Amino acid sequence: MSNSESAVVSGHPLVKGEVGPGCAKVDPIVVADHVTRQFGGLKAVDVDHLEIPRGQITALIGPNGAGKTTMFNLLTGFDKPNTGTWEFDGKSLAGVPAFKVARAGMVRTFQLTKSLGRLSVLQNMLLGATGQKGEKLIASLFKPIWRKQEEENTARADDLLARFKLDAKREDYAASLSGGQRKLLEMARALMSKPELIMLDEPMAGVNPALTQSLLGHIKNLKSDGTTVLFVEHDMHMVTHISDWVVVMAEGRVVAEGPPESVMKDPAVIDAYLGAHHDEDLGDLMEDGPNPVLEAERKAREAHPEIEESPGWAENPTPPTAEEKQA
Amino acid sequence: MDWGNIFGNAVGEIISPTTAAYALAAIGLGIHFGYTGLLNFGQAAFLLIGAYAFAIPTLAGAPLIVAILCAIACSVIFAFILGIPTLRLRADYLAIVTIAAAEVVRYIVTTTGLTDFTGAANGLSGFKGTFAAINPIPEGRYGFGPFSYNEYDWWVRIVGWSLVVLASLLVWLLMRSPWGRVVKGIREDEDAVRSLGKNVYSYKMQALILGGGLGSIAGIVFILPRAVQPANYTTGLTFFIWTIMLLGGAATIFGPIVGSMIFWVVLSLTQGVLYGAIESGALSFISTTQAGQIRFILVGVALMLLVIFRPQGIFGNKKELSFSV
Numbered sequence A: 001m002s003n004s005e006s007a008v009v010s011g012h013p014l015v016k017g018e019v020g021p022g023c024a025k026v027d028p029i030v031v032a033d034h035v036t037r038q039f040g041g042l043k044a045v046d047v048d049h050l051e052i053p054r055g056q057i058t059a060l061i062g063p064n065g066a067g068k069t070t071m072f073n074l075l076t077g078f079d080k081p082n083t084g085t086w087e088f089d090g091k092s093l094a095g096v097p098a099f100k101v102a103r104a105g106m107v108r109t110f111q112l113t114k115s116l117g118r119l120s121v122l123q124n125m126l127l128g129a130t131g132q133k134g135e136k137l138i139a140s141l142f143k144p145i146w147r148k149q150e151e152e153n154t155a156r157a158d159d160l161l162a163r164f165k166l167d168a169k170r171e172d173y174a175a176s177l178s179g180g181q182r183k184l185l186e187m188a189r190a191l192m193s194k195p196e197l198i199m200l201d202e203p204m205a206g207v208n209p210a211l212t213q214s215l216l217g218h219i220k221n222l223k224s225d226g227t228t229v230l231f232v233e234h235d236m237h238m239v240t241h242i243s244d245w246v247v248v249m250a251e252g253r254v255v256a257e258g259p260p261e262s263v264m265k266d267p268a269v270i271d272a273y274l275g276a277h278h279d280e281d282l283g284d285l286m287e288d289g290p291n292p293v294l295e296a297e298r299k300a301r302e303a304h305p306e307i308e309e310s311p312g313w314a315e316n317p318t319p320p321t322a323e324e325k326q327a
Numbered sequence B: 001m002d003w004g005n006i007f008g009n010a011v012g013e014i015i016s017p018t019t020a021a022y023a024l025a026a027i028g029l030g031i032h033f034g035y036t037g038l039l040n041f042g043q044a045a046f047l048l049i050g051a052y053a054f055a056i057p058t059l060a061g062a063p064l065i066v067a068i069l070c071a072i073a074c075s076v077i078f079a080f081i082l083g084i085p086t087l088r089l090r091a092d093y094l095a096i097v098t099i100a101a102a103e104v105v106r107y108i109v110t111t112t113g114l115t116d117f118t119g120a121a122n123g124l125s126g127f128k129g130t131f132a133a134i135n136p137i138p139e140g141r142y143g144f145g146p147f148s149y150n151e152y153d154w155w156v157r158i159v160g161w162s163l164v165v166l167a168s169l170l171v172w173l174l175m176r177s178p179w180g181r182v183v184k185g186i187r188e189d190e191d192a193v194r195s196l197g198k199n200v201y202s203y204k205m206q207a208l209i210l211g212g213g214l215g216s217i218a219g220i221v222f223i224l225p226r227a228v229q230p231a232n233y234t235t236g237l238t239f240f241i242w243t244i245m246l247l248g249g250a251a252t253i254f255g256p257i258v259g260s261m262i263f264w265v266v267l268s269l270t271q272g273v274l275y276g277a278i279e280s281g282a283l284s285f286i287s288t289t290q291a292g293q294i295r296f297i298l299v300g301v302a303l304m305l306l307v308i309f310r311p312q313g314i315f316g317n318k319k320e321l322s323f324s325v
């Protein structure tokens, strides 16, 4: 597709050509082709073509059982597809073991949290740091080799723990954290590795609204630091407020793609969520009553007038466009 | 009953080479299970391999250092054989493979076809020469009371316990380091560790080799005061090592040492008391053979009481166990 054509037809600056399921991106970080995964008679994932735009926040949504987590597992090497290839940053990652995927800069979290229970919160965090000299068997015996690096990592970990409101829990066993705190710890731990692409599987599930608000701020900050974010989320408000791009899966397929404001009106998406016979659109699901995100944010601000962590989005709750750069 | 003798024997067990050997084996098992979460139910096989791979080259005329390196090399190879097919699978597969492999190696050394090498069921003896030759202690009897031994017995004790100290130091250094953090992470959830870019398979293999290597060194220490007997390497041995490790605390530095001391002192005491009672006629309804078996019934009961009332062991952290992870 030529540039002039895209300028005419696309209507979206992230996209090369026409907007639609499987459309090509101007600058993709992940490109997947013909990825399928079969569980017995069920095709959990059947994605012909999918591109994730670099440096943007992309939401992956879809009804329960749509194949979102399975897609995550496939892309990150935690599961093997029946067919398919995919590239990350131009490097083919098909068949690459999970730990190498993470080292390449594509780090994921889990829908069912995996905190390391009998390690302290700080130890959990430190495990996330990459390139540690002290993780080599022989070098580990000699503390001077890794002491300095350990101190630097600890400082980074403390910084992240403070941002995620876990600093008071630093020395506690991770097993003693609440479900929501584990979600936060897992996300913070993934960030220790400074990933290029972070893939969050329902990061907000179980996190209280006030903290959700500041987490959204963190995610936006990640973007402004140049990290690409791909996240799975069921809360439509969250999706519309934070993402630059939305990919919708249903029954294993990518059924729609687009910027959040228009994708919710896509008939294919409404079909996926509500079934084929309906006379409302997804907007109705959202527009009933007060917007809970904004509501929570307002309450949080009342409770903590000192919080000024995510300037920008609260004053400007419309979805950000691609050109919008975080200050 | 000769109480002095009974207590003397029991106290002597505290520093006996057998206690040191079991402590070493339990330290190795601690690396496997306590720190990395590997279910090794074949630690006896590592002791067996250490014993035979030390004794066979020595009897063939190899120098001491060669025999020791041979024992370590064989345990490394054995760890690879166990680990390559199983460490990618779920934890329970390693348990099944180790328990079976331990029996397989025991049957192999017992077969009459290998009598020329392994001595079959009779085992091996006469391999102490190279170790005794480097003994710096002059001939004679040293010590006091229950701790009175000749120069060879002291030499075995000194070397055995030095190895225990070195192994404990090694584990302490490893487990305070980022390497130790990775293996402890693997114990908790290996997928989480994988998602953070660590080569879990490689770490599990390193842990298996390290713990197995300590097992093979334990095997050498174990045979220095005695002969190699294939009957010593049954699954019973593995479970005694497990008992010792759990008694002291699975992921602790001093647990295996103190666990081994308590285990052997208690075995010796019960044996002394039961045998004494039988000889003096106080116990008439059992024979000394039965008394020997009763001791191990007591070990089983003690292990059950331990896991019920103090599952974290003597040195373990109770807090760690209050979580259902």
Ligand SMILES: Nc1ncnc2c1ncn2[C@@H]1O[C@H](COP(=O)(O)OP(=O)(O)OP(=O)(O)O)[C@@H](O)[C@H]1O
Pocket (backbone or CB within 6 Å): A039, A042, A044, A062, A063, A064, A065, A066, A067, A068, A069, A070, A071, A111
């Ligand atoms: N290991 C498995 N074995 C068999 N079927 C599986 C397995 N994992 C997932 N599935 C099936 O694949 C489909 C997709 O599951 P997946 O977990 O990817 O859904 P999801 O989109 O993440 O849903 P949710 O929003 O509820 O998390 C489901 O129908 C599920 O039952």
Ligand SMILES: [Mg+2]
Pocket (backbone or CB within 6 Å): A068, A069, A070, A111, A201
């Ligand atoms: Mg899911």
